[in-house]
Each structure stands twice: as C-alpha cells, then as structure tokens.
Amino acid sequence: MSASWWQNVTHACFGLSYLLAWLLEWPAWLRPAWHRVCHWAAVGFGVAGLIAHTLFLVVHHPTPAAPDGSLLLLAWVLALFYLYGTLHQAGRAWALFLLPVIIGLVGLSIMLRRLEPTAWPAQVPTWISGERFWGALHGTLILLASVGISVSFVASLMYLLQARRLRRKIDPGRVLPLLSLERLETLNRRAIAWAFPLLSAGLLLGLVLWRQERGGWENWLSVKVLSTGGLWLVFGVLVYLRYGTHVPPRRLAWLSIAAFALLLVALMAAHPFAPAGGPV
Template sequence: MTTTEIVKNIHHYCIGLSYLCAFLLEIARLLWPARGWRVAGLVFGAAGLFAHTAYLLVQQPSPAVPSGSVLMLAWVLALFYFYGTVHHAKQAWAVFVLPVVIGLVAVSRILLTAEPEHAAFDVGEWASGERFWGGVHGLLILFASVGVSVSFLASMMYLIQARRLRNKVSPGTVVPMLSLERLETMNRRALNIAFPLLTAGLLVGTLLLPHGLSFGDNWLSLKVLSTAGLWLEFLVLLYLRYGAHVPARRLALFSIAAFGLLLVALAASHPFAIGGVK
C-alpha cells in the first residue's frame, strides 16, 4: 500500500483516538509525574495532528458544510493545544484543550453521517471574484471561531482557578494552571480579536447570500440567525467589559454561552451548501 493510499484511509476515528491517547497520557502525567508520560503524550498528539492535517489536505472538506467547518476549527485548536503544551510545559494545558478538540472531531463525524452523500459547496456558477470573497468569508469566520473557542477555554480555566483560590486549595494538590490575570488577559484578547473578524465575516457573507433563494432560506436560516446572534452576544460582552465593568466571573459565563452558540452556528447548514439534489 502506497503512502497516498494510507493517507486516504485516514478517518475521524484515527484522528480522535490519537488525541484521546494524548489526553489520557497527560492525565497519567499528572497522577504519576514522569518525563516519559509527557514525551509519549506529545508523540500521540503529533500523530493526531499529522492525521488531522493529512485528512484535510486529501479529503478537502468544504467549510460551507457543517462537518467540514467543525473539523477545520478542531484542527486550528489542535495546533493551539500542541503549541501550548510545548510552550507551557509546567501547565496542564492539554487537559483543558484536548477534550474540546476531541469533542469537535466527534461532532464533525456525527454531522458527516447526517449530511447528504454528495454535499458540496455550490460555487459552480460563481464568478472568480465571488469565489475569492467566499474564501475570505470562510477564513474570517474560521479565525473568529478560534477566538471564541480560546475565550471559552480561558473562561473555563478562569472559573476553576477562581474557585480554587476562593476555597484556598493548595496549588500542589491540584492540576497546575495559569494565573487569573493571565487567563483574563487571554479571554480579553480573544474577544477583542474575534469580534472584528466576525463582523467582517458577516458583512462579506451578507453580500454573498444567494439571491435566488427565498427570504426564509436566506435571512431566516439557522446558520444566519445563529451567527447574527453570536455577533450580538459579542457586542453585549464588549459592553459589559468596557462599559458596565461587570465582574470577570460573569463575563466568563457569557463567553461559555457564546461558545455554545458558535457550535449551533457551525452545525447549521449553510445557504451555499447543497447535496443530494441532483
């Protein structure tokens, strides 16, 4: 079997199981500290990232199809996990990021089984300029989604760390984490970056909505409504942070809710996505 054939046989299960092994090894490293656990975890993490990258390059899932957009988001977060694990060697970075990556890979697989067999991105009749702006729209939404996901992770860790400090838990008896200040800074930067990207992505997407569909198929589709709702929630979050100066704990809860809305937006069918119609 050639290398190309091996790569073509990579599926969601290979990706997810590699990340799962990396996660379990990270848990083992926390329970029984030893350098070997960390090295083995990084090896499995690298294997998962390789399989993930190869799948995207060979299968080329469409970002307009829910399974494709979720899997691409999982890939960017997997990069975030691997870099963070190497850079923050003393922190339990993978313990928090990998479950999100594994969950997104699983969601992508579930969505894939529910999609029409020939689901695709309807660009056949697009002009070259529209294809270009469609790609810009997809990248803007993807990077905004990464910002929302990072904000979610920072918020989860912030709430856990704040509870530890409130209960005066000894740092030596729990999973090592970043300080509250660094987690709040991470959350703030993620929101500040994601909001303009999401705004620009929405504006480009609005101009690209197909005119042949009815008002309900365009503006009242779940994809459009959930993405617009996510933008409004971000607007509220920014006001609460910089205008009302609400406590960081409440902002963290709003950020977690925003991630849930993001998953709805990604899982919803895109007005451009077609399949099984011909």
C-alpha cells in the same frame, strides 16, 4: 507520489490520537515521576493526530459550507494551538482543557457526517464558485473568529475553576496547576478582541455576497443565519461589558461559555446557500 495510501486516513485515526494524548496527560500530572515520559508520549500522539488530521483535510478538502467540514477545520486550527500551548506551557493544564474541545469537535463532525453525508468537495454556492476568492475570505474570517471564541471558552473554564479554588483556599500543591486569574483574564480578553472584528468582517462580507446572489429572504430565518447573528450580538455585548463597564470577570466568563455554545449551534447548522451533496 501516489496519494492512494492517504485515503486510508479516517476520522478515527486522528480522533483516537487526540484522545490518547489527552489520557496520557493525566498520569503526567498525577504521577510526577512519570511526568517526562507521559508528557512527551502525549505530545507524540498529538503530533501524530495533527499529521493524520492534515492528511485527511488534504485528501478530502472538506468545505466550510458543510457543518462537518467547518467542525473539522476548526478542530485542526485548535490542534495547532494545543501543540504550541503545551510545548510552551509545560506542566500547565492547557492540553487537559483544550484537547476535549478538539475531540468533541471531531466527534460532532463524525456524527453529522453519518446523519447527513455530503460530497467533498461539495457543490458550492454560485457566489463562491463565481467569486472564489471572496467566498474563501468569508470562510476564513468566520473560521478565525471561531478560533478566538473557542480560546475564550477554554480560558473562561480555567478562570472559573481557578477562582473557585481561591475562594475555597485549596492548597495549590494538591490540584492541577493553572495559570493565574490575571493571565487567564488577559487571554480571554485578547481572544474576544480578535474574534469580534473578524466575525463582524466575515458577516459583512457574507451579506455582500448574499446580496450579489439575490438570495431569498427566507434564508434569513434559517438556523445558520439566526444563530450566527445571535453570536455576533452576544460578542458585541461581551466587548461592551469588557471595555465599557466594570462587570466582574466571572460573569464575562459565563457569557463567553454561552457564546461558544451558540457557536456550536451555528457550525452544526446547514448552510442555507449550499445545496446538499451526495455521499462520498
């Protein structure tokens, strides 16, 4: 089958689908009588968005070495988490918190694409083209770590909101139902536990590949390298505070949010080893 019709799939196709899914989740909660219809309509738009997102990645196969490509790939994996979570946590706020993150990543990708267009597939660094498997493994490890950081961010937001409600003794029947503090803390802890070793392995492999390429030391001062190294330090502190001390979960939640902000800086920064490409 010709793939020419796939070329018509754009960012707007899946971005608007995710946005409609998010908007439809609100009346599903605000109007209990509409819950079933709105919820499944939202799931339908979410599935349509994921299909369009997948087709876009298959046709254009963006490289994670490009900032807009890494954001799109992260948004795609989080969309899988969104659909899994919303189908297994019906009535919960998972979709209302995770979908804005996905929409934001797609929006940032569109912005970066317009500011600095790059060719897909881009001309990749020699250590990726020569050692394709190890380069792909490096990118996969960083991507999976980014997923863990994003899940930790969403769980932290929900934790802070739920803790605030409990302090103010707000009637649970009048607000959006959330997971318990214990379950949110467990979700955050598990996300941190899987993200840190993946991030460490990805950075170590990147360092080995960089040494093989004999990259210049000036690349160490790039925003990409500095922000990624800072992200690793922040997560190292998170792991230490989580398992080595008795720091209140609320402080850890704020630190997880700061780690996600640093992740966005790292993903949006240009890769120091990837030459710029031309427009598509």
